[in-house]
Amino acid sequence: MLPWIGLALLSVSWLVGLGYYHLADKTAWAAAAASGVVCLTAFRVRLPSTRDLVAALALSLPACWVARWPYRAGMVLLAAGLAAAATGRVLGQFFDRSSATREVFQALEASRRARALNAACQWGAAMLVSASVLIAQGLGLEVYMAATARSHELPGPLAQTLGAAAKALSIDSAVHGSQLAAFSMRKIHFFGATWEWFLDPATLGFLLGGVILIAWHVAAGGGGSPTGRQWASGAAIALVLTVVAWLPVRAALLLSLYLHEVLRVDYDAPLEAMRRFWSTPTHLFLLLPAVLLAWRLAPLRSKGSGASVAAGGDGFPEIEAPTPQGRKTPGLAAPSLASRRRGWAAIALVLAGVGAFTAGVVWDPVGRRKAGRVVIEEHHPEGDKQWERTDKPFDTTWYGHLSGYNYYCIYDYMTRFYDVARRTEPLSDAALADCDVLIVKVPTRPYAPREIEAIERFVDRGGGLMLVGEHTNVFHSGTYLNSIARRFGFTFRHDCLFGVDKVFEQRYEPPVVPHPIVQHVLWMDFATSCSIAPEQSTGRAAIRSVGLKSLMADYHVGNFYPKPDDSPEMRYGAFVQLWTMRRGRGRIAAFTDSTIFSNFCVFEPGKKELWMGIVEWLNHQPPARDPRWPLTIAGTALVLVVLLQTRRWPGARLVLLAAGTLGWAAAALGVRAYAARAMPYPEPIRPYVQVNLDRTVSDVRLPRNGFISIDSTDYGVFERWILRLGYFTARRTHPEVWDGDMIVLLEPTRPVSPEYRAALVRFVDHGGKLLVIDAPRGARRRVASPRQAALGAEEGLGNAGAGSAAEFGGEEFDPKADDLAGPATSTTNALIEPFGMSVDHAAVVGDARTTLVSSEGWPAVPSYAAVVVRGGRPFAWVGDQPVAASLSVGNRGGSVTVVGFGARFRDDRMGGSGDIEPDKAADKTLLSVYEWEYSLLRAIVEGKPLGRSGGPPRAASGK
Structure with a gap:
């Protein structure tokens, strides 16, 4: 059972390591990951030959440098495990082959030496298994985040399954669309029927890791045989069915815990039971039944495999004590490559395949730079409703709220790099004829159908379109923007994104391979944004964030700003905040937080770099043919072919896994270097201070x-x-x-x-x-708290960015x-x-x-x-x-x-x-x-x- 417990700990470590629901906690993450590795020392595997271990170690080292935490943990454990196992194997062989060593250590018990060297291999093997599990989980979670950021809603049949599970526990509930209503004495609670509730990241990680454990287990017992493959298929199917059967029960139990906490709250006290859905200990607790079921229904015991590989055995890949004749008895170590040339060919193909696949996923071809003619749409028939204006200077004579709440400074800054103009008449083909990039920001007027059609044609001809939205559809900006965005297959949600722990704070740091738009952003603070629903559009999230919760607009408030309390109808997890896509010969970039480009904060770290990155990316013409899909397909095919051809190579999985990490690292560095060279920060064409x-x-x-x-x-x-x-x-x-x-x-x-x-x-x-x-x-005095600042900001209708206040810390006043x-x-x-x-x-x-x-x-x-x-x-x-x-x-x-x-x-x-x-x-x-x-x-x-x-x-x- 210990290996399954270790797998559960590794699975929940991602929640605290990524900050998926709460702020990232390095201490909790390290404790969970380390505990998982310790538990996996009870898992018995077969190690490859010394030559394969050393080769894999050399291949795995670059990824340790390129990856970032917590993803780096898998890379580091892979290298550390290979180093420990190789060290134990080499020392064992040295002791056995050196007569001088035998004479020096003849007073020592041979079994003691063997136990010490076996321990090195044992810990090395545990780290190797943990590394492969973490790498698989990391890849799976990337897919999960990308999918749920598009849509959190469950399909109808699965939502009905949630309702049936709740009724089975005698919970008075009903399902309508993507909502589940549950009754309590306090109120009726409307829950979002979401993927995060039904299939949470920890359970997904447990399922993926379980498949990896089964693969390791079969390899340790001669999994290349038909019997081993048959057992592996049966165990994997049993694991999947076990987890799938547990999912609705788990969701219903979580709902029961929520309603139980609601019953314990005083009638007039605020409800905070929703935090149970984000609790890491709760997610770990709800994995324990899956651990027990997997232990019983998918036991790590291979019948007829020809080797004793039961989990929790009393040894690991044995390093035997020398016989009286000085010869080593056969251990579990697998032989080395039969053909060195074929082995290196397989490594090269996997390296190329993973590199191609990685490039296909993360690469965004920049294309040819255009002339840099930027147009900002400023047609406002009702001037008193104009928002984020660019035409009134932020100078030494104009003070007050609106002087800071406009885009004059970023407009002025942009004129030092591009030829910028304002369009104060309705948009048309003629108005966009001399334009390379069109910026449409928080509009406060509806667009006529002919204007929207002109924008479509502009993009199809090769123009770049920048859409800047704001939270909650304030001033109907979301409605007016969506009349344009829907033509390209996505929409701005009418919501607010808050941090789960620190409501008014969200810090963004680009990933290890950033989109070209954000490559010059070291870090950046969001104010309060909405989110984007990509729906069925094909594109890429240039900014995708976790640790957020979404509340829809409150139309009873002047600026539609909802009270940021925890409520069951909110969505939580991953969200898209900057969406990019191609259309025809042009490009579209849609951003969700207009506030951060206002005069009062646009020159804080990362914000002007983001604005300029969007404009510069849109000022490039994408290549006529997109090479990313061919790269992805070719890379996948290469890896599959190699895996099939090397299934009889005992050490193939580890060596090829290490080669895959090298391919990923090389592609990541290559794509970053390409983006930096193809799209550097623009050079100024006019002087500035x-x-x-x-x-x-x-x-x-x-x-x-x-x-x-x-x-x-x-x-x-x-x-x-x-x-x-x-x-x-x-x-x-x-x-x-x-x-x-x-x-x-x-x-x-x-x-x-x-x-x-x-x-x-x-x-x-x-x-x-x-x-x-x-x-x-x-x-130094302490500034106002985030809630105090937000409440103060909400008093003014003009504060579309209310809630952007943040606590800076410092000494007490x-x-x-x-x-x-x-x-x-x-x-x-x-x-x-x-x-x-x-x-x-x-x-x-x-x-x-x-x-x-x-x-x-x-x-x-x-x-x-x-x-x-x-x-x-x-x-x-x-x-x-x-x-x-x-x-x-x-x-x-x-x-x-x-x-x-x-x-x-x-x-x-x-x-x-x-x-x-x-x-x-x-x-x-x-x-x-x-x-x-x-x-x-x-x-x-x-x-x-x-x-x-x-x-x-x-x-x-x-x-």
Whole structure:
């Protein structure tokens, strides 16, 4: 039974490793996987020859480097198992063949040596079996995620099966379509009849792993014989029938657990029983009956196989003690290749076949680049309903909510790389004649049939179509987009996607072989998106995510935003958030979260890269013939032929499995390299100013999805206001941080390495601009919780992105703390010392009642606490103490500017919100404070000398 228990543990390890329902938990995943491997030491297998083990080990190593966790676990266990088994085998042969060794160790018991070497092989074999199980489960789950992301709904007969199973347990229930209604004293609960409920990922993994165990078991007992093959077929059929018969019972038991928990909840208490459906311990518990049934109905015992291979035996592939004559008795080790040439040919064919299959699945041929003529559809007959507009500049005069909730900044950024135009008239063939990429974003008007037909013809002729949707059909944008999307076979669902654990947080990281669109995205935070139903369309999910739950629109709320509570009607698991496809000679890309491209967050990590990736991919013409299907078919045929031809090679399965991992790794690296070369980040055709905010030595918290708490002591407003000057921001770490025109270091506290400091000096010497903002050691406040932020955002109808708030963490707010308290130690001086400047953190001057003045004629504003800056040319003072200075470096225009009054630019003193309207704020000095930021940044970027060699202006010298 232990092997089946181990299989169950490996199966549930995927739930916590992938974060399928909850956030990924590395500790729980490692514990489950390790426990599964330990249990599988009771499983007895036949190991191939030493030569085959060594060959397989060499073939398996590259995949360990290429794969990512948790998929890497299978690759690592394969290599580790091969290494352990080969080591045990080689040492055993060395002890047996060396007379000198026998004399040295003659005092030792031969059986003790044999047990030690057998243990190495035993653990090696357990890791090999676990590796093959995990690899099979990983492949199966990829197929499962792709299928369920298309549609979570069960076919009608299976939904009726769920209803019958529930009635068999005396649950008052009924099935209609893809919903199952169950009665309780509290209410009627409407469940989605989904694949995740009926056939969950853990049970699927158990079924796939069971087939692998049976294959290993038969191979250990001479499975090449007709008797062995007959037993294998019978055991596999018994396993499948066992699991299939258990599925409806399992689903009904899960429903019973849910209703039992509902009965135990107080009448007015919130219902949270739905979490039982996502509970990893519950999924493991519900696998135990399948374990017992498999143990009894598909026993790992091969009758008439000619060898004792029962699970749980008292040994593993034996390494016998030497006989008195020094000869080794025959063990279970299989002979090596009969023909080395045929063996290498089989390896090469499998490597090629798996590589071709992998390329056929993950490769997206980029094609020929077009002229880069981009059109944004902006025809809005009812102007007051215009959403995410691009035509009003985000500048130093327009403030308020709508100033941040539009696409002007990404439009402006895009004009530096493409020829971009707006279409403010109805779409037609003539309007799209000089267009390569058409962008349709959250429309607030219906499209006439002739406009939709014009879009269809545009795509068929080779155009690229970008559709940008939003959650819940807000402003009917989903309805209007779907009138276009349905022509191409998919739709935007009218739902909201939430994280299961952290409702308003979803971080996306591209897979090991990303779609060309997301290849330049390291990671990215979603706000709140809808999902896409690909239906029967043929395409590829460029972004597919797990750990999400879906709630449909609530039309009783102004922005249709549902309350993100756990309810049985929600769908959960995998969802498509970026769908790509070909149509005729053109391409379509449909994205589901319009909020992240708004001014207030589009320059956060990964978001502008995603936008530019979509546009650039659509700006390429796909090849006339799609080579992916031929590659997939050819690769599959090659592998099947080799497997049939090598069925009598005892060590074939392991060696060919290792060759397959090498083929996958080679194809993955090849496809990535091809995409990087075929579709690099576009080159600018017009100049622009890039301001990089360093994240290597500065750990100041910056907003996620644009959310800024009103009492935050961070620099979210300061960062966002940089965009108002027409500059573009990016958050970068070393070495990417040096690719901008200007670098901003916000209160640096992390250690400064010699490499980083040398790169900083080179950056400035070559004309780069450096701005260092420091302040007295200040307490960090905790921002509002996600729920508080979302509820606050939902009060405004315009907040289509409500729910995008996220908790950043940090220290608890101490109301007694002031600007002089805090744990951080500044590393500013380590950075600016090469330039002859320093900050005196012991010399703290000013408070809310003192005035900050400059030599540049900037308006006087309250200073708050500041630190004194030494060296350079001072340009700002509190009293007679310099708190800011600048220095020109070299003859290429480089400069270093150090500001000691950073507390003046913190969020709680810049209005506390990106939606602030300074003329309506209680603090009437806000516009003057903003002018300080604008003037400072303009002077640095434009190379204007700052400061004077003397003291402060006379009018301020006495203050």
